[in-house]
Amino acid sequence: MWSVSSVRWAAAALVLFLAGLAADLTEAPTWLPWTAYLACYLTGGWSPAWEGVQALRARTLDVDLLMVVAAVGAASIGQIFDGALLIVIFAISGALEDAATKRTEDSVKGLLDLTPDRAVRIDSDGLEEAVNAENLRVGDVVSVRPGERLPADGVVVVGASDVDQSSVTGEPLPVSKSVDDEVFAGTLNQAGTLRIRVTKDPSDTVVARIVALVAEASATKAKTQLFIEKIERRYSIGVVVATLAVFAIPLLLGADLRSTLLRAMTFMIVASPCAVVLATMPPLLSAIATAGRNGVLVKSTVALEHLADVTQVAIDKTGTLTAGTPQLTSVTPIDGRYTEDDVLRIAAGAEQFSEHLVGRAIVRAARTRGLRPPDATDFLALPGRGVRAHVAGQTIEVGSGRSLSAITPVVDHERRGTTAVMVAVDGRTIGVLGLDDTVRRGAEEVVRDIARLTSRPPVLLTGDAQRVAEQLATSVGVADVRAELLPDDKVATVRRLQRNGERVLFVGDGINDAPAMAAAHSSIAMGRNGADLTVETADVVTIRDELATIPTVVALARRARRVVIANLAIAGTFIVVLVLWDVFGNLPLPLGVAGHEGSTIIVALNGLRLLSNRAWRKSARHVHVPTSIDKPDHFTQQLH
Structure with missing residues (x-):
């Protein structure tokens, strides 16, 4: 996993890339854009390069290392702009993922603050003593005054009060508690003083189980990745092997070193997944931006893709x-x-x-x-x-x-x-x-x-x-x-x-x-009054708590996925044609770069169509298709 500082390095890489681009556009001396681009390589590329080397030691090959190699290869034949663009894309992607992971971890840890650190325990002589809540044991009796949170799960033995236990059960109103009623750690005692007999070890309270469940489910869920990442290892190995073959075989057959190296570098550039990355990212990021303008925060491209898969809410x-x-x-x-x-x-x-x-x-x-x-x-x-x-x-x-x-x-x-x-x-x-x-x-x-x-x-x-x-x-x-x-x-x-084959979207607050x-395949939190942990755990947050945005954002995610599939087909076609041309013909480097960049521009523009608010309106119309005078159809009547 990238370090937290990757966010700063990615930002620096982006600034340097933009500086190099500005120098290019203003026809500054050649050394100036090259200096900016090379600095971009160093700031944005060192982390994925290091991770790639570590992966190689574990006998695996990932697409991050391939991107660094392709970027270096592009620079070696004068196409440093292409390489810097690849570096920036991957640096920003890794930094965003790292930041999201860190915030979720912090929120899980913050949940423990619900349970007080100290508790007032009643000893065998009936006297009160302050102890660490984590030292409470089953059978201990604790006193909880009005306005205090309960330090443990237990049963009321003395007193009566109203307890706000919405953090555990979700009940909207405080619940009246008296002798023999069950209570939970982390809930808020509102009115009277209670004495509670501890029935569960602090490590086994409902709040502790919430922490464990979130951590466990999040770790399991993190194994799911974007479709393009699922095939990255095979693709990376294939490109490396093919590039070596394009370089080595002509040399063995007597070709000169310069022309062979030029052909191999051209092959690596036209075979590099830059167009494929842009085929995936612009539609997803455009859909995320459009959702954001309409009051829905989608936290990542992975979250958007999961949303598109939903079959049960x-x-x-x-x-x-x-x-x-x-x-x-x-x-x-x-x-x-x-x-x-x-x-x-x-x-x-x-x-x-x-x-x-x-x-x-x-x-x-x-x-x-x-x-x-x-x-x-x-x-x-x-x-x-x-x-x-x-x-x-x-x-x-x-x-x-x-x-x-x-x-x-x-x-x-x-x-x-x-x-x-x-x-x-x-x-x-x-x-x-x-x-x-x-x-x-x-x-x-x-x-x-x-x-x-x-x-x-x-x-x-x-x-x-x-x-x-x-x-x-x-x-x-x-x-x-x-x-x-x-x-x-x-x-x-x-x-x-989900064991029954459903991909569940859970909506809560x-x-x-x-x-x-x-634990769910995808999740949406009501953001206006939602708990901090819930907002951080969820893949999607409705900022204004508008229920109507839930089906609309799912429809938008499905539309983005259709655009991604179309873009992958376009990018794949260009890559195959250019690779075959380079291997079996004589693809000029400028034409190869033009074809590579042309496919990149085409798929990027296709994806950017989702930036318009028209995409949101179409998604809303797609899910709400009223019949005449908006009468419920036969299926809707069955719901009632």
Whole structure:
């Protein structure tokens, strides 16, 4: 692997190449462009040359070394510009790959910061002592105060609180925890103090398994390369052997050294894969640039090629198909003396000082309706239950509806997968609020587009409850739902799909999605609110969180692949014709260079067609082909 400094060396090589080109165009003295180009050789070529030599020691031959040899050969017969261009292409490609790898490694290491370094352990005498979290053992009891992250996986033995465990399960709302409830390392304790009995060694926590899964899957995935790289060894060996033959055989038959060397160098130039490299890179890079202008960051050409292979899409729920924040969807009065507005206004009065997501959603909904929350005093957060406050001399409680499971509105909410929140005045329930994680705009249409593009409907993978997941899936048209999944369960599901022959694209946003992303053939992260590790692990990032870009970028990747195939055919044809001409005829060097450069220009221009926004619009139209008045077709109806 190239060192991190390869980024700086590649940048220097590019600057020197451009300086040489400028000197050429301005007809500067010959020594000036040659000096710049030779410096470009040194800065951009030393690393691949060294790696190539190391590969030779291991009895392998890679295309990087072939490029350096071809560049040196080009310089030896006066075609130093061609050689410098090859050097720059490979230096930049290697530097970008190295930078992407380093950032991913740093993000995996950063995930460990979720788990605190220190923990407060309760000793046998009931006294608290600060210890390193890594020294905790199964059976230890630790204390976790409000605002602290949990140091280990375990079970609550004392206390009650709300715990934000979205980093592990993806659930959008904090979960009420009390005695005997399971909790996870790295999750955030929000309200009350908890005492937790450790049930897993620190090396075996869910967060630790996420780190291991991402590292393992990323290492396995890194073995997959571009098509052109898969054949590089055979091609490199073939060109070297053929060049030696073109040089040695005429010499043995009595040809003079100069003409033989000139023919061999001409052969190496016309046989060098410069046109093939440009046949591959411009279409892919142009597609990446076009996607970037439309709010989608594709991290590499390998990522784009993987995207083109996708046959099955798996989508996370919270933060991906949904916005990840709760919104009030219903207000149901129970006491006839109160209207919907009364119930909501009273609830907002009690919740106006709350930092809980549910409280914020209630206050936001009241203000949207133009309701002014009444003044409240004696506000008190009740860990695991809700809030209490005094409003106009009355005690208002807003919280979990679990104790009211027999009330019809609560039963209806639970059946629909909606979070039920009761509102009580002086101990008497006056109404029930329903809150849902809102579906992103256009989600149903995106599901249909994905089904058209891959010829199969997407799969929903989520750590949320089965009932909630099924309710969401029904509303957007997803039939296959896999719910209540921990991160390693998502990985297992993705790998099971891929063992069945599918090339899976996983779309998600949370830390808990990162291992599945690394294991999938391709992955897309929702970038606006996505976790850092997820954004770094994913191959593609939707910068503006627009779901509609997902099928469009897949269609664009497929179009880029078609252009690559056409370009390879063009470049291959030129190489074969020029090589045969040089071997069996007398190909003049200027004509060989012209043919080589001509094929390079043709394939480059063909690839650059994907730079226009028209390519993005065509890809969008390709996936969304509405029928008359946009009625769903027979296949789409089956999704529902």
